[in-house]
Amino acid sequence: MTIRYPNGQKYVPVQRAERQHTSQLSYSNRGKTLEDELNDSNEYYLSRNIAVIHKKPVPIQVVNVHYPARSAAVITEAYFRTPSTTDFNGVWKGKYIDFEAKETKNKTSFPLQNIHEHQVDHMESVTAQNGIAFLIVRFSSLNRYFVVPYKMMKEKWDRMKAGGRKSITLAEFEEAAHEIIPGFMPKLDYLRAVSTFFNTQRNETTER
Amino acid sequence: MTIRYPNGQKYVPVQRAERQHTSQLSYSNRGKTLEDELNDSNEYYLSRNIAVIHKKPVPIQVVNVHYPARSAAVITEAYFRTPSTTDFNGVWKGKYIDFEAKETKNKTSFPLQNIHEHQVDHMESVTAQNGIAFLIVRFSSLNRYFVVPYKMMKEKWDRMKAGGRKSITLAEFEEAAHEIIPGFMPKLDYLRAVSTFFNTQRNETTER
Numbered sequence: 001m002t003i004r005y006p007n008g009q010k011y012v013p014v015q016r017a018e019r020q021h022t023s024q025l026s027y028s029n030r031g032k033t034l035e036d037e038l039n040d041s042n043e044y045y046l047s048r049n050i051a052v053i054h055k056k057p058v059p060i061q062v063v064n065v066h067y068p069a070r071s072a073a074v075i076t077e078a079y080f081r082t083p084s085t086t087d088f089n090g091v092w093k094g095k096y097i098d099f100e101a102k103e104t105k106n107k108t109s110f111p112l113q114n115i116h117e118h119q120v121d122h123m124e125s126v127t128a129q130n131g132i133a134f135l136i137v138r139f140s141s142l143n144r145y146f147v148v149p150y151k152m153m154k155e156k157w158d159r160m161k162a163g164g165r166k167s168i169t170l171a172e173f174e175e176a177a178h179e180i181i182p183g184f185m186p187k188l189d190y191l192r193a194v195s196t197f198f199n200t201q202r203n204e205t206t207e208r
Numbered sequence: 209m210t211i212r213y214p215n216g217q218k219y220v221p222v223q224r225a226e227r228q229h230t231s232q233l234s235y236s237n238r239g240k241t242l243e244d245e246l247n248d249s250n251e252y253y254l255s256r257n258i259a260v261i262h263k264k265p266v267p268i269q270v271v272n273v274h275y276p277a278r279s280a281a282v283i284t285e286a287y288f289r290t291p292s293t294t295d296f297n298g299v300w301k302g303k304y305i306d307f308e309a310k311e312t313k314n315k316t317s318f319p320l321q322n323i324h325e326h327q328v329d330h331m332e333s334v335t336a337q338n339g340i341a342f343l344i345v346r347f348s349s350l351n352r353y354f355v356v357p358y359k360m361m362k363e364k365w366d367r368m369k370a371g372g373r374k375s376i377t378l379a380e381f382e383e384a385a386h387e388i389i390p391g392f393m394p395k396l397d398y399l400r401a402v403s404t405f406f407n408t409q410r411n412e413t414t415e416r
Contacts, residue, residue: 052333054293059265060283075268075286085262089297091304094338098299125260130302 034103034138034145037188038088044186045092051191053090053097059083085122086133092191095198096131098123103138109167110137112160120157123150132198136180136190139170145180146173147193242311242346242353245396246296252394253300259399261298261305267291293330294341300399303406304339306331311346317375318345320368328365331358340406344388344398347378354385355401 035055045051064077086100100123102114115135123133133150148168156168173179178193243263253259272285294308308331310322323343331341341358356376364376381387386401 046333049333049336052330052337052339057265057267058270060268060270060286062266062268072287075288076284078268078283078286079280080283091306091334091337091339094304096299096302096304122260125254125257126299128257129260129299131260131299 034101034136035087038101038136038190041186041188041190042088042090045191051090051092051097053088053092055088056083056085082116082118084118086119092194096126096129097191097194098126098131098133099136101136101138103140105140106167107139107141107170109169110139110173111167112157113166115153115157120154124154126150132194134194134197137173137177142170143182145182145188145190146177147180147190147197148173148177149197152176242309242344242348243295246309246344246398249394249396249398250296250298253399259298259300259305261296261300263296264291264293290324290326292326294327300402304334304337305399305402306334306339306341307344309344309346311348313348314375315347315349315378317377318347318381319375320365321374323361323365328362332362334358340402342402342405345376345381345385350378351390353388353390353396353398354381355388355398355405356381356385357405360384 039055042051042053042055045053059081060078061081062075062078064075066074066076068074086098088101089096089098091097100115100119102110104110104114126133127150135148135150135153137146137148138144139146153168156172160166178196180188180190180193183189247263250259250261250263253261267289268286269289270283270286272283274282274284276282294306296309297304297306299305308323308327310318312318312322334341335358343356343358343361345354345356346352347354361376364380368374386404388396388398388401391397
């Protein structure tokens, strides 16, 4: 039975609240978003001189700014804008890296509605300039992570545009994407997965 | 004599207001910031499949968001954050491009206080990963533009750190930076200047 205060708020015994707090401390990775995890990887890469990759700031349209005397400017009215590119980009051994990161609670497939058309266009342009574009997907309920090369993502995107299924199935991920096995330092060594498919792509190009 | 309405607002004859409007139309580049001009260049490069380079959004710390029913979320409290990287980045012929853009009204030198220490660190890391890092400076009063390779910028930065002058003189720009001569389409073809010093750098490396 849930006990409630007169204002309708749930009554939570102090002991239980404390226990929750402790468990949060000991499993500090729980509740981390994919973005947080990738920021950790990027910090690791930067500190070891492996790569320089950053999350781009969220684009915000500022409408009103207040300048209080002797204090920092306060933005008092602003709106979130739709990003025109992807979330992360940077450089790794001279190569341009560009990717979008998405998580899904779905256990059997990744819905393509999570991707915007202009993001696909952006990744297409990046690929045309010999940049490395990909998607990182986390199946949160399964705790599984995949790097999806742009080429694979585009195939599934075109299938959807042609009237086919609106998602990429887990089986398709297992078959053609590159799984990231979570480790310790960094937890998500996504560049290892990228080097696999990038080398494959390069060999294909050389063989022609 | 300025004529005012009862509410204190200035009276502007219609004819004069129209004339101002017309002159704005015919000299549409007047008043464009360096950022606007570079965004134009980048749009041009993108549309011609020359390069994919974008301005990063301004980093903003969102504190409060209001969600009115049936409308877009409104940010009601937020603050500007100091950028940890540079303004622009992207990919050009497989090469990672990363730069900061600054303008000065000064006619004889560019004050280095316009650059943050962490931006120098960022450009150093980018260079270590074989990315191409540079600075674009506009002398607004002179209508002159220069591309400053990171190597040159770092020399002047180190000189300042060693107790030397806190700016780069115009003469030093003329001697060692690469001037962008404004053209028509795009007005600022900065990648042309970059290709000059990048090829020089590459030859130097090859000769070793």
